[in-house]
Amino acid sequence: GPDVAAYTLRLADDALVLAQRLGEWAARGPTIEEDVALLNTGLDLLGQARTLLARVGELDGTGRTEDELAFLRDERDFVNAQVMELPVGDFGQTVARQLLVSAYQVPLFAALTASTDPTLAAVAAKAVKEVRYHLDHAASWVVRLGDGTEESARRVQAGLDAVWPYAAELFETDDVLARCVAAGVAPDPAPLRERWDSTVDAVLADARLRRPTTTWAPTGGRRGVHTEHLGYLLAEMQHVARSHPGATW
Amino acid sequence: GPDVAAYTLRLADDALVLAQRLGEWAARGPTIEEDVALLNTGLDLLGQARTLLARVGELDGTGRTEDELAFLRDERDFVNAQVMELPVGDFGQTVARQLLVSAYQVPLFAALTASTDPTLAAVAAKAVKEVRYHLDHAASWVVRLGDGTEESARRVQAGLDAVWPYAAELFETDDVLARCVAAGVAPDPAPLRERWDSTVDAVLADARLRRPTTTWAPTGGRRGVHTEHLGYLLAEMQHVARSHPGATW
Amino acid sequence: AEQQAAFDAVVADDGRVEPRDAMPEAYRRTLVRQIAQHAHSEIIGMQPEGNWVTRAPSLRRKAILYAKVQDEAGHGLYLYSAAETLGVDRADLLDALHEGRQKYSTIFNYPALTWADTMAIGWLVDGAAIMNQVPLSRCSYGPYARAMVRVCKEESFHQRQGFEGMTALARGTAAQKAMAQDALDRFWWPSLMMFGPPDDASPNSARSMAWGIKRFSNDELRQRFVDATVPQAEFLGLTVPDPDLVLDEETGHYRFGTPDWDEFARVVAGDGPCNRQRVAFRRQAHEDGAWVREAAAAHAARRAGARTA
């Protein structure tokens, strides 16, 4: 029904928008190994987004394709969490964001393998292995940078501080989510948040980084209210597709 | 005829693309006075672009509006010189590019006031005062930076070195231009180049900057072959317009 | 005491206090704070709109927006100059902005997400600013009053352009109309909050009114804004997002709901959607420009030295 479509679209947009950000790293990584790893993470997320978007088009009755959903929606129609759209920043900020996101996605997809929605369960079964790798990779970098040089510790802490407030939105609930939880489609966010806290705390301790104490928790992404960064991301992502209406690629 | 349309489009695209770049400075200038000055320069160029684009739509027989020409052409249809599309860089690079461009536009528009094409002559009569101000302003900054601190001299020299090779394209000729020169529509680029050399040399001497000696002279803009930077500029500029086909704003 | 009496007489007479006139220190401090906040609002206010200069969907609108952002920089200049007549320095005021010691209007802590937001800012935010500022062009401090005359003239131009832009959207495609309604939905309440807290929670208002800085209370100005703006929304065929909004036929004024003052307090305290972004952007621009300002100073000093040598 519409709730499952709305929930699936959130997961799809999360993956699509973060994949787009990671694509900005192409040929810019600090090592060639990281070029591979960053693109690998982005490619996994893009794959998740594609399956989920295709499913949204079926579920919501519009019959929209993955491309129509990705390239022909306006900014206010995107329902990704704001953390996904934040600029990549430097490598420290990129891995800090990835840690916070992957630490959320690991228990999320683990739980979704038991979703009553068969597509979500199938996507999750594949994705859970992918996001575990993303988490390990991001965590290993956060530790290396936090416990590396003075400069790297300063930079990764600054990156963490910049993205941290946006993580709270990942665990918010609303009517759509509550109904999906009740129907066994989606997991309850509260225990996810506990898992997230313990995962992240352990990494930060190992990295000798400070857990930010801000209580500021920006929100709005699930209602299509974003940061001013998303508009630029969509302009770049959608321009060619929008320039050739009806074309097949 | 088609030659005048093609020539007018070059002038229009030069102005439009550089105006777009200057717009990126909004609220980012080193002083509030420079916020005003950079936007003022951009606004003058945008005004020139609008009159010229409207004229192109009449001359080429397509009846396209200024907006259709600005927002619905693809990258390969833009015929601005590549120097206009180069990234803004830092303030040093911005004023260095502006010096090179304005030092070309001042004798260009002065000569165009005598164009046999009435629109070009009218645009030039207004624009020549504007570009004189742009030139004075850019020159004064190039001098202040070149003869300022060690850091500012280094930065403005680096900016100059980066944009310098692209200036040669402004003085190239081809069949379209040759026919426009013959018809009294456009001035011969050779004397413009002499004026440009003496203007720029005087400023660089006053600024204690080194005139770059490179012989590399990238080209292609007048045939729609650009740097990879233009595509991103157009994506940002055209996205909203392309997202709402047929809309009036 | 003699000076205080002279000051009181000027204010009572609705005259103008000028920079060389004696004035109470509290009056001076209040003015510095208010004019600086006003100047900062112009400078920070360039961001949400500057954000759309490169993406405006028509060249005419692009030129209008370009000019508007340029005017805002100009307003910042007049206002910092007016503040400087009170013995403070622009650089110090900017430091206070960058360090969060001085504020700017809360409205600029909301994001401009769509083209319609940019038009709504012209219509509503400049509209509210004019309501606030027209009385200031009669305020007791001469330089501020004179700056306001020019600022208000330009802002009323911006407000008309914003309304005209909203009209184009409201008369446009279904997507444009939806975009316009969405912008009104998100900017309506923050615009009402621009007039500040309710009168009974605005402790300094009485003193500012006694000093001739403030001419009308926050609630009076808010009422004027609602009365002026609701018919405009109706003209546009848009719905004001307030279920309590009703025209009181007796008074001729609209009755309206209560803004979310908790949200206002959060945004004032720094926790709006864009507070951090706005200040960080401003600081970055200032830091990125440091080498330019240093070079200009070094060059001026060298040339001055050459002239005197």
Added chain:
Amino acid sequence: AEQQAAFDAVVADDGRVEPRDAMPEAYRRTLVRQIAQHAHSEIIGMQPEGNWVTRAPSLRRKAILYAKVQDEAGHGLYLYSAAETLGVDRADLLDALHEGRQKYSTIFNYPALTWADTMAIGWLVDGAAIMNQVPLSRCSYGPYARAMVRVCKEESFHQRQGFEGMTALARGTAAQKAMAQDALDRFWWPSLMMFGPPDDASPNSARSMAWGIKRFSNDELRQRFVDATVPQAEFLGLTVPDPDLVLDEETGHYRFGTPDWDEFARVVAGDGPCNRQRVAFRRQAHEDGAWVREAAAAHAARRAGARTA
């Protein structure tokens, strides 16, 4: 002399020279230069295509391009590893790239301006690369030959995807077809130049052939490429931008015009459209990543110290 004889025997036998085997210094140096240039080409080649990862017009194409760019990074890794078996260090090779002491394929000094360019790169550039590289998977140096096996397999996949993407454009709208033709127009001649100068102007070729590094001459490979690619262009309904192109019915080979070898020389010398941009981008990425590499090294050293303590 005994070692030289052993080496000669292996090469004459079409055997494989392995890292621990004795080899002439000139052979080693030639291989280092060639493998490094090959590795650099993979790394620099990520730029024109990486440039389109964020703008691909369909998600399927985006995923394919994403994977392709990732593969190129992977190829860079194998190839730097192969070079390292010859006693050089990746960091030094990268320095040589950044300082312009070592080259990469000239083709990447042309800009990828449109989506069709990206597809043309897959079709033509990967196609030409395969022509060059398939023989290298039988080259006399074992690690290079083995790296080539994997690289060629992936590149032949990329080439098919590029051709498939060109097919979609050629069968698409008028604008797409024009875009495809334009890409072919701009990438055709630079692709022919990828095989290097004509045989009579390629002084080192003979020695490389004697050493079993090179199996076919530049002109032989160029002819193969033309013979393979022209029918593909015809299948696409696109026109190869060479008025001299004609099928020689007797030989079954295409005769074709002469590439602009002056342009080739200019691009090799550093004056192509994008040489400066490619190297500057690469250097910037390397400099931006320095603190990350330093941190990783410091962390590894600290943990190693902790383990041994």
